[in-house]
Amino acid sequence: MNSEQRTPPVLVGDERATLTSILQWQRDTLMVKCAGLTDEQLRRKAVAPSGLSLLGLVRHLAEVERGWFRNVVGGEDVRGYFPKNEAGEWTEFHVEDADPAESFRIWEDTCARSRAVVDAAESLDVQGRYGEQAYSLHYVLAHMIEEYARHNGHADLLREAIDGVTGE
Numbered sequence: 772m773n774s775e776q777r778t779p780p781v782l783v784g785d786e787r788a789t790l791t792s793i794l795q796w797q798r799d800t801l802m803v804k805c806a807g808l809t810d811e812q813l814r815r816k817a818v819a820p821s822g823l824s825l826l827g828l829v830r831h832l833a834e835v836e837r838g839w840f841r842n843v844v845g846g847e848d849v850r851g852y853f854p855k856n857e858a859g860e861w862t863e864f865h866v867e868d869a870d871p872a873e874s875f876r877i878w879e880d881t882c883a884r885s886r887a888v889v890d891a892a893e894s895l896d897v898q899g900r901y902g903e904q905a906y907s908l909h910y911v912l913a914h915m916i917e918e919y920a921r922h923n924g925h926a927d928l929l930r931e932a933i934d935g936v937t938g939e
Contacts, residue, residue: 776799776803777796777799777800777803778792778795778796778799779792779796780792780793780795780796781793786895786909787889787895790895790909790912790913790916791886791889791912793916794912794915794916794919795886797915797916797919797920797923798882798919800919800923800926801828801829801832801919801922801923801926803938804825804923804926804927804929804930805825805826805829805875805926805930808825808930808933808934810871812825812933812934813825813826813829813866813871814826814866814867814869814871815929815933817928817929817932817933818928818929818932822864823864823925823929824864824866824929825926825929825930825933826866826869826871826874827863827864827865827866828922828925828926828929829874829875829878830852830853830863830864830866830869830874830877830878831863831864831922832878832918832919832922833852833853833863833874833877833878833881834851834852834853834861834863835915835918836878836881836882836884836885836915837849837851837852837881837884839885839906839911839914839915840884840885840888840889840911841881841884841885841888842899842901843899843900843901843906843911844888844889844892844897844899844906844908844911845888845899846899846900851863852877852881853865889908889912892908894908895907895908895909895912896908896909899911
């Protein structure tokens with residue numbers, strides 16, 4: 772995927788169309804940052820001492836999508852794709868033996884399910900719960916844009932450290 776393959780955001784439209792298109796732009800941006808790399812490069816923790824890798828970010832964002840859209844907004848009880856290890860640590864960033872193709876499949880499937888949850892919602896005012904706290908779909912979409920934008924900044928730095936590629 773290259774920059775031209777990203778879904779352009781809605782520049783003039785209603786709030787739902789604007790928010791969902793900006794979120795999709797952010798998802799597509801992560802894919803652009805990962806495009807053309809080897810499995811080893813996707814697993815590389817390129818900025819010491821951080822444990823962040825591009826593949827770890829993909830796996831993390833699959834978990835974030837699952838949690839917010841399926842569990843909170845959708846009311847499902849979907850357990851993590853990359854569960855805690857014996858030490859009690861979440862494993863999405865443990866990518867040494869991770870299968871990049873499987874990780875991308877999980878992320879892409881989860882994004883598709885997230886889009887279905889949003890499409891099925893009557894309005895942005897639909898609420899879901901995490902414990903005792905209620906969250907509107909409007910909040911979740913805004914939060915997810917922020918989550919992707921922050922991690923795409925990380926992805927930009929990781930990609931530049933891996934092969935020097937920079938860009939939007």
